[in-house]
Amino acid sequence: DGGITQSPKYLFRKEGQNVTLSCEQNLNHDAMYWYRQDPGQGLRLIYYSQIVNDFQKGDIAEGYSVSREKKESFPLTVTSAQKNPTAFYLCASRFADSPLHFGNGTRLTVT
Amino acid sequence: GENVEQHPSTLSVQEGDSAVIKCTYSDSASNYFPWYKQELGKGPQLIIDIRSNVGEKKDQRIAVTLNKTAKHFSLHITETQPEDSAVYFCAASKGGSYIPTFGRGTSLIVHP
Numbered sequence: 001d002g003g004i005t006q007s008p009k010y011l012f013r014k015e016g017q018n019v020t021l022s023c024e025q026n027l028n029h030d031a032m033y034w035y036r037q038d039p040g041q042g043l044r045l046i047y048y049s050q051i052v053n054d055f056q057k058g059d060i061a062e063g064y065s066v067s068r069e070k071k072e073s074f075p076l077t078v079t080s081a082q083k084n085p086t087a088f089y090l091c092a093s094r095f096a097d098s099p100l101h102f103g104n105g106t107r108l109t110v111t
Numbered sequence: 112g113e114n115v116e117q118h119p120s121t122l123s124v125q126e127g128d129s130a131v132i133k134c135t136y137s138d139s140a141s142n143y144f145p146w147y148k149q150e151l152g153k154g155p156q157l158i159i160d161i162r163s164n165v166g167e168k169k170d171q172r173i174a175v176t177l178n179k180t181a182k183h184f185s186l187h188i189t190e191t192q193p194e195d196s197a198v199y200f201c202a203a204s205k206g207g208s209y210i211p212t213f214g215r216g217t218s219l220i221v222h223p
Binding site for chain 1: 117121138145147152153154155156159160199206207208210211213214216217
C-alpha cells in the first residue's frame with residue numbers, strides 16, 4: 001500500500017537534546033510538509049519542500065531544521081532551541097496541486 | 112496572507128441529528144476548499160473538497176457549500192453517527208502549488 005510512514009509514534013526526550021522525527025513516503029510525491037499540532041491551534045506549517053535538495057521555512061520554523069536528500073524522505077530535527085517542543089507532529093505530501101496526504105503523526109514529549 | 116476562521120470549536124450532537132461547521136476566509140483569490148477529518152491519534156484525512164466554480168457538493172451524508180461573495184463555506188453532516196466523532200478541519204488555498212491555510216478545527220462529538 002502506498003502511504004506516508006511516520007516513526008516512531010511516540011517519542012520522549014530530555015530537555016536540551018536534539019531529536020529527529022522520521023517521515024517516509026512511497027507515493028512518488030514531489031512535495032513534502034511538516035506541521036505542528038497543538039490543542040486548539042490547528043495545523044501550523046513548520047517547513048516544506050517542493051523538490052529534492054530544496055526546502056523553505058513555514059510559519060513557525062524557529063528551532064527546527066530539515067533535509068531533503070531523497071524524494072521519499074523528509075526528516076525533521078527538533079533542536080534544543082525550540083522553546084516548546086512538546087506537540088503532535090504531522091508530515092504530509094502531495095503531487096502537483098492534489099490535496100495533502102497526511103501521515104499518522106509522531107507525538108513528541110520533552111521533559 | 113490567508114486567514115481562515117472556523118466555528119464552533121466544539122460541537123456536541125445526538126446521533127441522527129445534523130451537524131454544521133462553518134469557515135470564513137480572507138483572501139478572495141482562494142479557490143480551493145478541502146475538509147479533513149482527524150480521528151484520535153491519527154493524521155487528517157480528506158473527506159470532501161470544493162472548488163470556487165461550484166456552489167455545493169455532496170457525498171452521501173456529507174455536503175459542502177461555498178458562498179464566494181461572503182467568503183464563507185460550510186460542512187454539513189446529516190444523520191450523524193458515533194463514528195463521525197472526530198476533529199474536522201477546513202482549509203483554503205489559491206490552488207496550484209499554494210499551501211492551504213487551515214482553520215483551528217472543530218471537535219465533533221456524536222452521542223449515541
